[in-house]
Amino acid sequence: MQLARDSVDPHNQEVYALWDQLAEFSVSDGDAALTHLLSALRTMFGARNVLWGALVRLPSPERADPLLGWRPRLVRVLDPIPTVAASVQKQFDTLWSGNVDLSQILSMSGDEPFRVRLLFEALPPEWFEGEHYRRHYLDVGFADSISVRIALNDDLRIRLFVFRDAQAPRFSAEDGQRLGFLMRGLRWFHRQQLLSHGLLIANAPLTPAERRVLLALLDGDTERQIAQKLEQSPNTTHFHVKSIYTKFGVRNRPSLSALWLGKLR
Known part of the structure; x- marks a missing residue:
């Protein structure tokens, strides 16, 4: 009833x-x-x-x-x-x-x-x-x-x-x-909000530049596409990607994406 x-x-x-x-x-x-x-x-x-x-x-x-x-x-x-x-x-x-x-x-x-x-x-x-x-x-x-x-x-x-x-x-x-x-x-929504800022899982908060790269990574863009979208060099983009992986304690994009599905601690 x-x-x-x-x-x-x-x-x-x-x-x-x-x-x-x-x-x-x-x-x-x-x-x-x-x-x-x-x-x-x-x-x-x-x-x-x-x-x-x-x-x-x-x-x-x-x-x-x-x-x-x-x-x-x-x-x-x-x-x-x-x-x-x-x-x-x-x-x-x-x-x-x-x-x-x-x-x-x-x-x-x-x-x-x-x-x-x-x-x-x-x-x-x-x-x-x-x-x-x-x-x-x-x-x-x-x-x-x-x-x-x-x-x-x-x-x-x-x-x-x-x-x-x-x-x-x-x-x-x-x-x-x-x-x-x-x-x-x-709770899932707030978790995603904080993940996108480098809180909750990351070892250190993301810089504004890293956060822009992170959101593009999670949207499926390649590093070259991210560099073009953000109007920065491929080397700068790659540096940010490596920094993001380090802060989140992952080695690649699939592991990073898994955080948003709650598959990794």
């Missing part, structure tokens, strides 16, 4: 359609796929903006670090208007200061592999009278959020925030359940 209800639930149908759409993007279109996901979330949840980020745990955090070593490595905002971009940068800068906000501390705490939190359930009432809420929510047009945290391994997490403005109703428990259901089905 549950399957029969799910098959006609318009909310679930919308989620299934989004999963199918994301699966149609090629590896080389990973950035466009992420934009598509964030745009779809904004529409589905009547949101003002959406933020996606990857957190890494530093190998030797200070003993008194309230964030337990966790720091952002990649951040993507769907609509990075100047006020929002400045707010994100300000929050990023304070993570290395002694003025870490309670919301940031709570977001890093715990070891659950998957977690969904409603802002007004996660934080005490007095927090909403404080500077952080005013500066990083109200002053940039936000009033509420749902956050999702997904652990891809012990030292790497995905964080997603969906924001609403004051004119929209607060997020409900049903909204949280729906977003959680949607995001649980996308």
Whole structure:
């Protein structure tokens, strides 16, 4: 009976359609796929903006670090208007200061592999009278959020925030359940996103030039075609290819491609 209800639930149908759409993007279109996901979330949840980020745990955090070593490595905002971009940068800068906000501390705490939190359930009432809420929510047009945290391994997490403005109703428990259901089905997607940046598997992050070569390799281009596409010499392209193989711990393109299918650790 549950399957029969799910098959006609318009909310679930919308989620299934989004999963199918994301699966149609090629590896080389990973950035466009992420934009598509964030745009779809904004529409589905009547949101003002959406933020996606990857957190890494530093190998030797200070003993008194309230964030337990966790720091952002990649951040993507769907609509990075100047006020929002400045707010994100300000929050990023304070993570290395002694003025870490309670919301940031709570977001890093715990070891659950998957977690969904409603802002007004996660934080005490007095927090909403404080500077952080005013500066990083109200002053940039936000009033509420749902956050999702997904652990891809012990030292790497995905964080997603969906924001609403004051004119929209607060997020409900049903909204949280729906977003959680949607995001649980996308661990493969986040894995591919981080692989394309040289995180998760690579021994060192990729440079921007290496990332462009990597995406072309995964799209099936030869080194000569990559050199022509990126307007660089064949020797430069070959150097980048060798560096990519070294960072990912593979010897050839088939082994590199296998990482995207989850066949290699």
